[in-house]
Structures are given as C-alpha cells and as structure tokens.
Amino acid sequence: MSATPTPAHPEGFTPTGTIATHADRRRVVFATVVGTTVEWYDFFIYAQAAALVFATVFFEPAGAGFAAILSFASVGISFLFRPLGAFLAGHLGDRYGRRVVLMLTLILMGVATTLVGLLPTYAAIGIAAPILLIFLRIVQGISAGGEWGGAVLMAVEHAPKTKRGLFGASPQIGVPLGMLLASAIMAIMTVIAPGDAFLEWGWRIPFLLSFVLILVGYYIRRRVEESPVFTEIAERREATKMPIVQLFRKHWLLVLIAALVFAGNNAVGYMTTGGYIQGYATNPEGPIGLERGPVLWAAAAASVVWLLSTWFAGWVSDRIGRRTTYIIGWLLMLPAIFALFPLVNRGDITSLTLALCLLAVGLGFTYGPQAALYTELFPASIRFSGVSISYAIGAILGGAFAPTIAQAIVQATGSTSGVTWYLTAMVLIGLTATLLLKDRSGIPLGPDHEAEQSVSPIYGLAKA
Template sequence: MTAPATVPYESTPRERRKVVAASIVGTTIEWYDFFIYAFAANLVLAKLFFEPAGPQMMQLLSLVTIGLSFLFRPLGAFLAGHFGDRLGRRPMLVITLLLMGIATVGIGLLPTFQSIGYAAPVLLILLRILQGLSAGGEWGGAVLMSVEHAPPGKRGLFGIYPQLGVPFGMLLASAVLALMRFLAPGAAFEAWGWRVPFLFSVVLIVAGFIIRRTVDESPVFSEIKESRQQESAPIAQVFRQHFPLVILCALLFAGNNAVGYMLTGGYVQGLASRPPSEGGLGYDPVQVQLAVLLAAAVWAVFTYLSGPLSDRFGRKMVMNIGWILQAAAVVPLFQFVFNGGVTGVLIGTCLLAIGLGITYGPAAVWFAESFPASMRYSGISISYALGGVLGGAFAPTIAQLLLQTFGTTWAIVVYLLFMTSLGLLASILLKDRSNIPLDIEFERTGQIAVWTPEPRR
C-alpha cells in the first residue's frame, strides 16, 4: 500500500476542528430540513394538500413529492459542482444552506388546499424543488471541505463527519416531531403542530450560516486556484473522462439510499402510525417516532465506526461487510413492523440501521478519492445526485405501489434486496484508492478509480 498522502497546503488542527464542526452542523441542518418534509409527507401533507385525489391516491401523490426533489438534485449538483470547482468549496456550502432554509420555512408558512385550492400543492412542489436543488449541491461541498482538510491517514475518519449529518438530522427531526405530536396531538397537530418543525429551521439556519462563514477554503482548492488548474468546464470533463466511474459511484449510493429511505423517507413511520382507514397499522405515533429516533442513533454510531475502520482495513472491505449486514436486516424488517407492534418497529429499524451506517459512512471519502482534484466537486456531486434518483427518490412510492399491487411486503423486500445487490456489485468493481494523493498531482497522472491495475506491493 502506498504511503498516506499529503497536500502542499496542510490545515492546522484548529482549522480542522472548525471544518469538522461546520461539516456536522451544516449537513445536520440540511438533513433536518429534508427529513421534516419526508416525515410530514407520510403523516399529514397528503390530507392537507392532496385530499381531493382520494384516500389512496393522495398518499401516493404525497410520497411522489418526496421523490420529486431528487429529480432536481442533478441540476443542483451540476450548478454547485461547476461553481465549486471554479470558485471554491466554501461559497457553495453557504449558498446551499440558505436555499434549503428558505424552502423549509416557506413550507411551514404555506396555506393548505382548503385555503387557496390548487395553488397550495403547486407552491408545495415548487418549494420542494428548491430543497432538491440545495441538497444536490450541498453534500459534495461538505464532503470535500472535510476530506481535503484531513490529516494523513485519517481521510476515512474525516469523511464520516458530513455523513453523520444524515442520522443527526434524522435524530433532530424525529425528536422535534415527537415533541410536537405530544404537545399538539390529533387535530391540533394537523391544524398547526406540523408547521412548528419547519419554522424552527430559522434558528438552525442562522447558526449554520455563522459557522460555515468562518471556515477557510479547502487547501486542495487553494492549490488548484494558485496554480491556475481550474477546469473551464469540469462537468463536461467528468462525463468525457470518467463516465463509467460516475455510474458505479451512483449505483454504490443507490444501493444504500433505496433501503435507507424506508427510514429516512418516512415510509416505515407512516405505515406504522397511520390509522387503518388510511392503510396504516394504527400504532401510537409518538412511540413510533421515538423508536425511529433510537434507530437513527444506532445509524449514527455505525456510520461513525465505519470511518476509522475504512482507514484501517480499506473502503472496499468495510463496505462489502455493510452490504451483507444490510441485506440480512432487510429480510425480516416488515415482519417485525407488522407483527411486533412498536417494539417490532424498534427492533426492525435498529437492525436495519447497522448495515445502513456501515454502507453510508465510507461512501463520501471513497467518492472523493475517485475523482481528480480539478473536477472532484462536479464528479462526486453528480454521482451522488444520480444515485439519489436511482435509489432514494421514489423508494417509498415504489414500496407503496408494490404493497398495493401484490398485497404483501415481501414484494418490497425483493425490491430492496435487488437494490442492495447493485450497491454490492458497484463496491466490488470500484477501485479502493485509500491513500492516493488528493492534490493536483493525482490529476496529472491521468489515473481514474476504475479498471486501473493494483500497484505492486
């Protein structure tokens, strides 16, 4: 194995701490906003914005709006990737955070169908699109700021910090939603309680904006800028030179996303807590939300552990073990949910969270190590966005359609196992380049992370 890489402009320990804080806080806020919408779409938005479509169709339409934002993630990735590779990582982090905050608060203030008719779902969809644009560009910048500031031999550890924003965001969203369902139960939650978690985003956005503004630019991009190595059209170069790599990275992410959105897309929560008249199981909604909150904590723990483990044993080995654990947990998931009450929801989702954390944690650093420096933001953002479309975008909608069509959750299990197998296949085919240089010297070698032979040891 080659020696751990360094970069000419190495960060100080103080700057690294600031980057870690900015990565975790910023992505937590972004994903809090995202999960609040996903949970609300499964719980109340169908009735408030799509009720004229009828009981079953309104639920499907509400789930479709979860996936709709994914269709605009590639556009967000294209824009943020282009300007992130041209102008820097930090400006994109600030812009995407503000866009997500504006959209989230806007949803919290939006009148319902009963108040303004068909304008309500139209405005809801527009704000959801804005969330998608933001999410498509935010992840790549957060990952690169963290990984490109990492000290030698610890890129896997630093790469999990932006990944932790997802389970942390889910934890925060679940906690706030559970609190509001307790303080404003039943009709009160439907009338106004659901809006509070959206409006609470204002506080988070201000805090995240302040923190991200204080972070220095990535040392790798500083070197690129000083040596005038920016690509004039980084997106075109990514597709021209590294198209197979983009596809494999997208499949890697899709395998995790499709299964993960049973939790993060709110599907299990909605299925468990909706009344039987709306196709649910009628479990206590606060208890269900608390069960998923604990699952998010398990997810966070295993996401964190996967980072240093990938530094020690390599990205590929850790990810492959994660895919096996993820598949093993998919099989009994709905048996626990349907037959075990709230306790079954807790057990099933916590078991699922183990494999999800292990397959999610190393993805960020693996993506970053796969693309050349001058087009890295574009490469990882586009791969991430396409993976979201292929995997998580319509996973809850597909699951609901499969359940309605076949009348059994085993159809959902087969779908999730298929997506997991795609992730495993991509993991096998991708090159593990844990210690390659991340600066422009890597780009000059002309190497990519697919099909390149292993160096002699």
Template structure:
C-alpha cells in the same frame, strides 16, 4: 506562498489540527441543518401531507402523491449538483456551502407557512412541490461541498474518520427532525398536530440556518482548491470534462450509493412512519420514538464505519455493509408486521448497521475516486444520480407495491435487489485509501480506479 499552501502535506492535506477540527464541526453542523429540513418534509409527507395537500385524490392515492412529492425533489438534485459542481470546481467549495445552506433554509421556512388544500385549493400542492424542488436543488449541491471540505483538509490516514463528519450530520438531522416532531406531537395532540403542530419544525429552520451560516462563513477554503487556484488550473467546463473522461465512474459511484439510499429512505423518506401508523395502527408518538432510536444507531455505525475504513479500506467496508444490509432488508417487513412498537424498533435498529457501514466511508471513497480538477462535479453528480436511482421514489414504489399486491413482504424483495446492484457496483471499483489528492498528482489520480485496471503503486502514494 500563501499560508494555506505552507501547510499542505505531500498528500495534499492540511496539517493544522485546529483548522481540521473547525472544518469538521462546520461540515457536521451544516449537513445536520440541511438534512433536518429535508427529513422534516419527508416525515410530514408520511404523516400529514396526504391529508392536508392531496386529500381530493382519495386515501390511498393521496399517500402515493405525498410520497411522490418527496421523490420529485430528487429529480432536481442533479441540477443542484451540476451547478454546484461547475462553480465549486471554478470558484471554490466554501461559497457553494453557504449558498446551498441559505437556499434550503428559505424553502423550508416557507413550507411552514403554506396554506393547505382546504385554504387555497390546487395552489397548495403546487406551491408545496415548488418549494420541495428548491430543497432538491440545495441538497444536490450541499453534499459534494461538505465532503470535499472535510476530506481535503484531513490527514491521508484519517480521511475515513474526517469524511464521516458530514455523513453523521445526516442521522443527526434525522434525530433532530424526528425529535422535534415528537415534541410537537406531544404539545399538539390529535387534530392540533394537523392544524399547527407540523408547521413549527419548518419554521424552526430559520434559527438553525442563522446558526449554520455563522459557523460556515468562518471556515477556510479547501487547501486542495486553494492550490488549484494559485496554479490557475481551474477547469473551464468541469462537468463536460467529467463526462467526457469519467462517465463509467460516475455511473458506478451512483449505483454504489443507490442501494443505501433506497433502503435508507424507508425511514428517512417517511414510509415506515406511514406504514406503522396507517397500516399497522400504531400510535404516531411511539413510531416517531422508534425512528429517533434508529437515528442514534445509524449515527454510531456511520461514524464507526468511517473509522474502520481507514484500516480495512473503503471498498471492504462497503462489501461487508451491503451483505448485512441485504439480509436486514429481507427481514425488515416480516419483523415489522408483528405489529408491535418493539418489533418496529428492532427492525429499524438492525437495518442501521448496514446503512452505517455503506454510508460512513462514502465521503472519503468518492473524494479519492475522482481527480482534483473535476472532483466537486464528480462526487456531487454521482451522489445526485444515485439518489434518483435509489431513494427518489423508493417510498412511493413501496406504497405502490403494497397497493398493488397487498403484501409488504414484496417491498423487501425490491430492497434486497437494490442492495445486490450496489454490491456489484462496489466490487467493480478499487480501494483508493491514501491516494494523493493534490492537483499536481492528477495524472496518477486517473489510474487504478476500476478492477480491470492495475492497482496504484503503494510505494508512490
């Protein structure tokens, strides 16, 4: 028997505290770097890409096209999720994490050296979009591997906490991105930012990717997948099996995530940054500072939500989160429209409470929802579809709503609607705290998923 198998507990997790901490650190570091790259692009789409890459389309349309380039990457997340899910369920979680990290880093660094439209004409936006597509493929495969490594190593009663580790990497990535852009805005004020300042955060990705690769390559494979491999039970076509047996679950899980993603991408997708500077006339530096503070708050509530979900359940945490998020979404633009930086900051801070509560428990809940043989495919593809339905084009939709109606309050109605849809999907799923994750329990993992099914027998977990 292998060393990893000897450490497996009856619930399919690993006992060694040092191993769990190493995995937690690796998932935080890797996810932070991946999303630093992703958010840097989204922020620059709102701040500079319209003028530098899409200017001939005209002022309003160039902004919509810039946000459209943000959304295009989401269309390729399912491809990344399908590839990562297929190979992650066949060859393991760890190799996929290393590959996605390198792919994201190379694409991001190349964006930093792209010529603008003034230099290369139509080839500039084409190359920008192609590199954004590579970012989308990488992001589609990254999340599933990171959360499974974190949750499948965790003690059953602390999966929410350990699962929140890759989740907090996202707001940390936002913090790092907005902080770097603030520094560049200070070092390269005015036109200098448009000429050179925006490029440096993309080039800095090279340093981060080297660090992330060094951290991730030293992490042990998930103990659950190790047992699957030892038993030679890898599924030959995990994606086909997933959709043959669990299509309703994939769709519901995607909708659970869609509400959080649609509302969250008002900030992480660059829309608020553009709205504050272009529509309200606020200075770029204070707006980026407001986003940075919202990243801190989002981090805190994401971590807190993961911990809380270990006590009150993932589903209950989500229900509370979506109620708060819907209220906050309705109030965001009325508060932002006060036209002061403090009002923008308050609106974003309030929004992050619900965002954290509907994001922190996601890793643990998605992992507990899907059976072991299709788990990587299930969590990755659900996440990718939810990203398309929710966040893919929410900044673009917001820009279109404002262009069409002239009133940002209408954007709030759209966001509240997304929160309601996600809440309904949440109510249709059962809580799964503590379910046995081992491959020997696959049959039981298929039961008690939906509210119309009988709940799991608590005494047999």
C-alpha cells in the same frame, strides 16, 4: 502565483506552507457536522410530514390511497432536481471553491423549508397549495444536490491521509443527526399538539424552526477556511473552465458505477428517511395503526444507531479500506432487510424499533466510508463535479421514489414481501458496483497528482 507546478506538499501542510493545526481541522469537522445536520433536518422534516400529514392537508381530494402515493411522490420529485443542483454546485465548486457553494446551499434550503411551514392548505387556496408545496420541495432538491459534495470535500481535503475515512464521516453523520433531530422534534410536537391540532398547526413548527437553525449553520460555516486542495488550484490558476464536460468526456462510466454504489444504500435508507415505514406503521387504515409519537421515537432511536455505525465505519475504513468496509455493510444489510417487515408487522413498538436499528447498522457501514471513497475516485480539478453528480444520480436511482414504489407494491399486492425483494435487488446492485471498484485509500489528493488520480479505479480499465 505562477501556474508552474510546485512540489507536492507534505501531509498536514496547506498550500501556503503552514501547518494545518488540530484546531483548524476540528473547526472544519464541527462546521461540516453542524451544516449538514441543518440541511438534512430540513430535507427530512418534509419526508416526515409527507408520511404523517401532507396526504390530508395538501392531497386529500385525490382520495385516501392515491393521496398517500402523491404525498410520497412529492418527496421523490425533489431527487429529479438534485442533478441540477449537483451540476450547478459542481461547476461553481470546481471554479470558485467549496466554501461559497456551502453557504449558498444552506441559505437556499433554509428559505424553502421555512416557507413550507407558512403554506396555506388545499382547503384554503385549492390546487395552488400542492403546486407551491412541490415547487418548494424542488428548491430543497436543488440545494441538497449541491450541499453534499461541498461538505464532503471540505472535510476530506482537510484531513490527514490516514484519517480521511474518519474526517469524511463528519458530513455523513450530519445525515442521521438531521434525521434524529427531525424525528425528535416531530415527536415532541405530537405531544404539544395532539390529534387534530397536529394537523392544523403542530406540523408547521418544525419547518419554521429551520429559520433559526439556518442562522446558526451560516455563522459556523462562514468561519471555516477554503479547502487546501482548491486553494492550491486557485493559486496556480488551474481551475477547469468546463469541469462537467471533462467529467463526462473522461469519467462517465466511473460516475455511473459510483452512483450505483450509493443507489443501493439510498433505496434502503429511504424506507425510514423518506418516511415510508413511519407512514405504514401509523396508517389508521393499515394492519398496524400505531400512534405517531412512539413511531417517531423509534425512528429517532434508529438514527442514533445509524449515526454510531456511520462514524465507526468511517474510522474502520482507514484501517481495512473503503471497499472492504462497504462489502461488510452490504452483507449486514441483507438479513436486516428480510427481518424488517416481519418485525414491523408484529405491530408493537419494540419490534419496530429493533427492525429499524438492525437496518441502521448496514446503512452506516455503506454510508460512513462514502465521503472518502468518492473523494479518492476523482481527479482534483473535477472532483466537486464528480462527487456531487455521482451522489445525485445515485439518489435518483435509489431513494428518489423508493417510498412511492413501496407504497404502490403494497397497494397492488396487499403484501410487503414485494418490497423486501425490491430492496434486496437494490442492495445486490450496490454490492456489484462496489466489487467493480479498486480501493484507492490514501491516494494523493492534490493537483500535483492529477495524472495518478486520472487512472481509472474500475477493474479492467487502464484509463477513465
């Protein structure tokens, strides 16, 4: 096909001129939900195990307190490698398509997770055990860094203009679904393998289950067509040769602000998805000492609330705009943060569940619109790089070491109030970054509108 520009396609049409049917779009939504659920199940099952068993089976020689910090740090270290995954996936996704990247990241994550389930403990092979564990967590981080951008673009670039928030919520709800699945399976294993049996072999089963889930996800994803926006770019032979160079040369400030938006959400979210609250509530030497099973079910219940609020926020952002939806989310999150530890520290499972569910509402409102928001911020030719790298940097600034920071604050001060103020600061950073961005809901996404897309969405700037 000639590289000569062609007229913009009407909403609902693919680059070849055929109508994108309801069945096509439903298949895309289903595939993105299933794929991201499997990916994030893998990612979160590690965080659950880090909170519950890894300090004992991999880091115990460091001593009780420091072993817990090392265990949470192993959760966070993967975030440092998310940008590498985002760079690689962004380059491949902008050059060769969204679909191929999604297949690669799914396989990479599944293999790493399955191998964690087969790792010998420190007692069996010594220092090699935590080294191999951290290596596999790094592989998970590389995969997670590339997964999100591809899933988001497949969903949003297939969507009708008036339903991008709703379609974009489909990969987003895969995250709470992954958390729900991880929490539920871990909780079931505490019943099947209680006490010492859980430490000996029970925790491994959820990791080994990943192999089956990855086969399901792979089968579903390979049946989905490439994003229509990338198909048009490829047909015109207009793929950018060095998309990352173009991104940072023209849009570096936008990448930073978009990353800070996500950082606020991610820091708060990783109190549960990073396993901190679960570890804090079940620590037998801590102030609460609840049983593992009920705490995991509380996290699962909060995941349902997070899922519903994420879906609703995506839907409502199509009506009131991404920016307004985000602002509502930040305002909901602030009182939930101040209620979190007073409720958790009451020491009963009902209060813990209520605290996590309240937090989940604000998390959903600042997560549901993110896919559409990010997609509408960046030009088509460098969009995969833009959304992936912004997301990865935001994860480092936000959730990467949030559980580790929280653990260190509590151990240093003997109080959770410092954690509350830390989370409040992160939310205010996210709110400020949101206020700096213009709402671009409904902006054309195709390559015909590259000039319009390249105008900066940052208040006060005419060019990116």
